[in-house]
Amino acid sequence: MERVEGVVARVRGPVADVLLPDGRVVPAVPRGALKRERRGTLLAVGDRVEVVERRDKDTWVIESIAPRHRALVRRWPNTRGRVDVIVANPDQALFMFAVRDPHPRLQMLDRLLIIAEDNDIPAGVIVNKLDLADEEEARELFRDYEAAGYPVFYMSIAEGRGLEPVREYVRGKMTVLAGPSGVGKSSLINVLEPGVMLPTGEISRKWRQGRHTTVMAQLIPLREGGYVVDTPGLREVGLWGIDLENLDYYFPEFRPYLGKCKFNDCRHLNEPGCAVLQAVEEGKISPRRYESYVNILLSGGE
């Protein structure tokens, strides 16, 4: 039987929906030996696989899974390093927030960016729903991230503006789109790739939050090349298992000052001769981002 290369578009329990080069999406199950050989997450969205059609049974079998060159992972507390792979092989991540409805929680964004740094995934930020707020205020709110060197895309999907730079950013790459519920992740994919028609959900009027419309990660191919992975809205972002030794390095705007503190093991809290603290005092590092660093360091990543 002929082997065909595909990419996992969704995982539904033991079955993976595999996207084939001809555009078909077929259900496939891994052959038994794979289940015994592989540790951790057997299959994740984004995994590159080889499948074979079983003509008699009308199913496909996953014969092999390519090694992951990178992964967006979630670690668990108190499980001796248990790791779940959320997306395999992403080239980059876009973390999406809205200027309001829901209100942007910047601590969550800080944490998502740390996870991206820890997983070695280049990241950008999307600020949506500009139609609901004053644009200058929105830009002011997210200026810290531009200063840190992250690309920040401002848009209103409702008004159809600000989409082109994102279209360019995702072209030819595998991009994970993540953020809280209700910010417009699925709406964005629907306009980037007409014809997809992912379900979207109204914001709850009472809570001004999303209703967790998207329930599982799903890979969507783009006709201009590349893929976007839609993900379910996040409630919280834990940093268990993050290497806190490197936390300062995970704030890119700190990097010019690292290694310049008086003490080699400086944690940049209140040590004398700290170059990071001095940069905060001189207005070169945002006090809010610095505060986020301190909070995460002192909470041990919880």
Ligand SMILES: Nc1nc2c(ncn2[C@@H]2O[C@H](COP(=O)(O)OP(=O)(O)OP(=O)(O)O)[C@@H](O)[C@H]2O)c(=O)[nH]1
């Ligand atoms: N005012 C305004 N509303 C928007 C905009 N973009 C999306 N929405 C609305 O926001 C709501 C939530 O959009 P979704 O695309 O379902 O959000 P999501 O991030 O996929 O949410 P989950 O799947 O729950 O994680 C929908 O009612 C959209 O129509 C925008 O630019 N402005």
Ligand SMILES: [Mg+2]
């Ligand atoms: Mg959604």
Ligand SMILES: [Zn+2]
């Ligand atoms: Zn220091």
